[in-house]
Amino acid sequence: MALLELDRVSVSFAGLNALTDVSFTLEAGQIRAIIGPNGAGKSTLFNAITGYIPAHAGTVRFAGRDVRGMLPHRISALGMRRTFQNGGAFASMTVLENVLSGLSQQTASSAIGLLFGLPKARAAERQALARAHALLDLMGIAALADRKTADLSSGQQRIVEITRALAAKADLLLLDEPAVGLSASERDHLMRVLRGLAADGIAILLVEHTIDLVMAVSDCIAVLNYGQLIADGKPEAIRSHPAVLEAYLGKH
Template sequence: MTKTLSIRPDGTKDRAEGPLLEIRRVSKAFGGLMALMGVSLRVWPGQIKGLIGPNGAGKTTLFNLITGMLRPTSGDIRFQGRSIVGLSPFQIAALGIARTFQNVQLFRGMTVLEHVLVGGHRHSRSGLLGAILRTPRMQREEEEAQARAWAILKRVGLAEWADRPAESLPLGLQRILEIARALAVGPQLMLLDEPGAGLNPMEKARLAELIRSLNAEGMTVLLVEHDMSLVMGLADEIAVLDYGQLIAEGPPEAIRQDPRVIAAYLGEEDEVGHAARG
């Protein structure tokens, strides 16, 4: 099991155990369009790493490559030291990678609790026959799944909404529900794709508090976010994509002042530190 980074007295993190996720010179072409070109970056255990860039920079494409929804044209993606290129999304989730989506994706007609139960489906071992025959093992797994789902809902503050239709929740709580569903996978790495999109300041503050607390408990996070104040306040390191290329990487203060980053947002913002374009 991957351990949380230890913190030295000087405040730096011990990276001796190697990166949790490593992107090695990854490129992705769609016909004649290069969405990503030779991107390399690392996410270390215990990090909150931000991934920013203007619309069309390749951020969601990179998430789709990491989670097996797309396959890179070239390069390699390694999780815990092993290549995951060519694995299915289900296999990658089983290794310990979960994600949320830029546009909230909920199942109509399902309750909040049922969404979290769906997220935890990979933990089931009984199979179709066990479900049909209602074997003792199947019943035990169902009880464990219910207990796990309730624990997650309590953890994220959604227990009181458990029996409500998921689509009836305010957008801010729908975003939290997506995180809860991803937590049910039992991930070591959480990919959050614009979790703050469409949220008001109070909802964003609640979201940030949840992300910080999950990280404090050992969750590694790779965060795509257009709200620069949100990502700058959360991430300990930020990577910047522009037109499919990695143009900068470093701590938030260095990224805020990097001329290449400012140029990427030029015409969209007065300065990096406010909401990015898109």
């Protein structure tokens, strides 16, 4: 069974069909990119999957559950995390604090215990710190732990945001344009990070305009145009797909 399964998902805004009958699957450990021209429906698709807007028709199944109509925080608690186009890391916090804030959903219940110095709460706090440091290591930003996030390059801030999204347990990560503003070396680092996460079994859905990155990192690519899936396949097939060349790549 696929981790994520979309079956004829449709979304309309006041009569405009932003998505029409979009279907695809994503397995654990797979990286799937969603590409398409501006206004093709990529953000709408992310929002429909994560519960930020309702899909008007079709089904969205995640980890065997129908999540259509569920609130975003409920879907997120099932292990689906996302980042946003305009970045979501807290600029005034340190990198470590950002990652801990991603964990806070899981540790909030222990806050009162912590206040009263209860041993269980202290143990939970130690665990949270250990997990945050392990994640910083995994993402290659351990040396930045105590730096203020606002002082980092935009590429480093993107990695911090992804790390924060991973802090609570994630089986599926949705990344909205993670390579925006990244230098070539930061992009290479991001690619290695994404492949590493996939190798650990995390599924990744990626909206990205940087075609080189998409081609290099994706197992499969879905192409949207005017809200419809016009192609879906491996990078090499997408690169030479006539409808894609006409609708998207041909414009570059």
